[in-house]
Amino acid sequence: MPDNHKVKIIQDKYDSLSPYLNEKTRRIWAAIEAQSLGWGGVTAVAIATGLSRTTIHSGIDLLSKLDEVKTEDESTRIRTVGGGRKLLEEKDAMLLSDLESLLEPMTLGDPESPIKWTNKSVVKLAAALKEGGHSISPKSVYNLLESLGYSLQSNRKTRDGSSHEDRDDQFLYISNQVKYFQSHNEPVISVDTKKKELIGNFKNPGTEWCDSEQPVEVRMHDFVDPNAGKAIPYGIYDLTLNKGWVNVGIDHDTAEFAVESIRHWWYSMGNLLYPKSEHIMITADSGGSNSYRSRLWKLKLQEFATEIGKSIHVCHFPPGTSKWNKIEHRLFCHITTNWRGRPLTSLQVVINLIGNTTTTQGLVVEARLDENLYQTGIKVTDKELDNIAIERNSFHGEWNYIIKPQISG
Structure with missing residues (x-):
């Protein structure tokens, strides 16, 4: 079992450095700390930082390759080419069109504005998309709506009376x-x-663009x-x-x-x-x-x-x-x-x-x-x-x- 005092020191270091680390530098820092502790170092760093042992070992592998010749682009790359999860709309070609078809009849807002909004919740939209065979969470629906130009809007008192019930x-x-x-x-x-x-x-x-000294x-x-x-x-x-x-x-x-x-x-x-x-x-x-x-x-x-x-x-x-x-x-x-x-x-x-x-x-x-x-x-x-x-x-x-x-x- 790692020494609690060492774990606390590593944890304090990590809390201070974490805001300034990206994925690559986080792995490298964790690997250096683990190697400096010797036997049991990987376990101690994992407990202190919450990083997985796999992540720390990948950092150790990365350190062992630092002496190899790399191009400038490769040496600063956080992920390998094509790394990371694919976007949902890339994996599911019909996702965006089906989402927009759900919104189309009930889209609200001033159409002459670039901002649109909808009165359907992301939970209901996600449920409807799942019924249509898509695998998607409410959070992902929210992100897609933002990318399509929709935003959440509150009501504003500007009119007398109510709209027609039908x-x-x-x-x-x-x-x-x-x-x-x-x-x-x-x-x-x-x-x-x-x-x-x-x-x-x-x-x-x-x-419109024109000569700055000759406005119309x-x-x-x-x-x-x-x-x-x-x-x-x-x-x-x-x-x-x-x-x-x-x-x-x-x-x-x-x-x-x-x-x-x-x-x-x-x-x-x-x-x-x-x-x-x-x-x-x-x-x-x-x-x-x-x-x-x-x-x-x-x-x-x-x-x-x-x-x-x-x-x-x-x-x-x-x-x-x-x-x-x-x-x-x-x-x-x-x-x-x-x-x-x-x-x-x-x-x-x-x-x-x-x-x-x-x-x-x-x-x-x-x-x-x-x-x-x-x-x-x-x-x-x-x-x-x-x-x-x-x-x-x-x-x-x-x-x-x-x-x-x-x-x-």
Whole structure:
């Protein structure tokens, strides 16, 4: 049995040195201490430091090889090439994709921010992954979430009232519908109007690289220039193919403008990508020009469905959740990033900047200028509404419905 006094001395040394040691120097120091004690030294050092005898013996072997010729890189390497455990995602190719699929329907947070968060605990996520055949601990799930850009966030009081009781169920319904249409190679698009932009030499938030002595000078006040006007970008984003289409209007953001934008997308992009499609699925927020309450939105969709001979399936996100629509964080946020710090001095500048927006994930965007004028305050009569060939879903038919093409008599 090692002398307790010696063990205490070694332990005190180790406690003082440990913060400054890495794996290699720790093994070498333990080996030197063990050899200095002679017989029983390995046991004494193991008891004092908590290191295994195998680790100490590996240090002794390392000391015996110090006189051998090594390259600088090899002599300072802590582990041999390829040493250490493989990352879980390297050993399990489907792990990350399965984790993200668990998060996708319930992902929370502002999608235009690089930070995302989820309301599922790491324990529940680990259990779900295990059911899917993966071997993973809650701690490893936590590490993977951090690497994917998720973080834990607390609640913040910013709103009055409460969200709709079926909000989460509607999210899941939309997610299932999207997967169904994608599996049948039918187009699934996310639509919305981006924030209106003033045209002119106005300050645009953000920064870009330029000559430090010649920053771009802009106007002091953001008053609308009556001669330049404004840009109203209405976006259509293909969830399957990662392609965007933006119709830049100059007049009013109306339901007619929204459907006209979808029409331009279909004839310029959608029809070419999905020549055999029989349906189009649209995800939209619950307000604005594509509001689920808008009669004109449905009437214009009816005209469009009849024109192209295809059924149009519409799913609206519940009130107060428009930021969860995919177009926000897969298209609009990248457009905003692309023109940050750059004044939108003309409509052509807007078109060029939108059309040149790309991402490392392969996003492709096309943009066009829509110079049409759209009348506001158009009323749709009860008779016109009754003539729309609309089929409402049993689950929240006000949010989920199909508009079918009408067959002329």
